[in-house]
Amino acid sequence: MAEQHTPRSLIVTFYGAYGRERPGPVPVSELIRLLAVLGVDAPSVRSSVSRLKRRGLLVPARTDDGSAGYALSDDARQLLDDGDRRIYDRGSPLLSDGWVLAVFSVPEAERHKRHLLRSRLGRLGFGSAAPGVWIAPARLHEETRHTLRRLQLDPYVELFRGEHLGFAATEEAVARWWDLGAIAKEHDEFLDVHEPVLRAWSAGHTGTPEDAYRDYLLALDSWRRLPYVDPGLPAELLPEGWPGGRSAEVFARLHELLRDAGAAFVQS
Structure with missing residues (x-):
């Protein structure tokens, strides 16, 4: 199945990889130039930037020469910092590290927040252990805390750390809490597209900085979703x-x- 790279996702990926290193805002004209390399046209860049601004992730600002640009909001920087720990530091998780449990209760009058909670916990990588009880590896508790507070969902949730004591074997329980087949398929699809790219560069492919930028941004845009699915x-x-x-x-x-x-291509 062909990968889908939306303009909005590619913009977030660009800021995560390169944009936040800049001392000031990224000019809109530069975003348009850099996203064009990835096949995104100028109207799509502008409309996606507007959506990200409405979501509070980008804030408009002027560059030193007075050009229109966008910088990351504080919330966006927190999201990217949390994402870094997933994307670049997978490590080797241990069963002895334990689990974090999110137990929530939402009044019927605010039941729309129940759906939002389930959706957000799922997007953080939690599995569903029982109605209103979600579970994830314990190392995700800080990011979970940041996310629920940012969305003002923390009053409905209690977080616990602990270990699984049965009654089913933990391996059997995990297969119920997560759809492992679907997660494995996501990894296989990533490998189908990006493993050949790695082989080409490892074999001495003499690409330009622009080629490196394109291949890296597309790989990062695909990969950064996987540590949340898995x-x-x-x-x-x-x-x-x-x-x-x-x-x-x-x-x-x-x-x-x-x-x-x-x-090097971005800086040029």
Whole structure:
């Protein structure tokens, strides 16, 4: 299945990779130029920037020469900082690290927030252990706390840390809490597209900085979703032949090979 790279997602990915390093706002004209390399036209860039502004992630500002530009909001920087820990520091999770539980109760008069809570916890990588009880590896508790506070959902939730004591074996329970087959498919699709790119660069592909920028941004835009689909479960709880480690290694190698070369194109 072909990957989908939306203009809005690519803009967030650009800011995460390169835009937040700038001392000032990114000029709109530069965003248009850099997104054009990825096949995004100027009207799509402008409309996507407007949506991100309405969501409070980008704030309008003038550059030193008076050009119109956009900088990251404080909320956006927090989101990107939280994302860095997932995207670049997967590590080797241990079963002994335990779990974080999110237990929520929403009054019937505010039941729309119940759906929002379920949706947001799912997007953070939580699995559903029981009605109103969601579970994730314990290392996700700080990001969960930041997210629920930012969305003003924290009054409805209690967070706990602990271990699973049964009655089913934890490996069996995990297979109920998460759709492991669907997660594995996401990793396989990432590998189908980006493993050949890694092979080409590793074999001495003499691409330009623009090629490196394009290949890196597309890989990062695809990869940054995966650590939220896959919360990083301990290896002993995963099926044999789990592709997550391989896809993480492919992205790590692409990051090592292409990120700085892409930065040279951005700075030019």
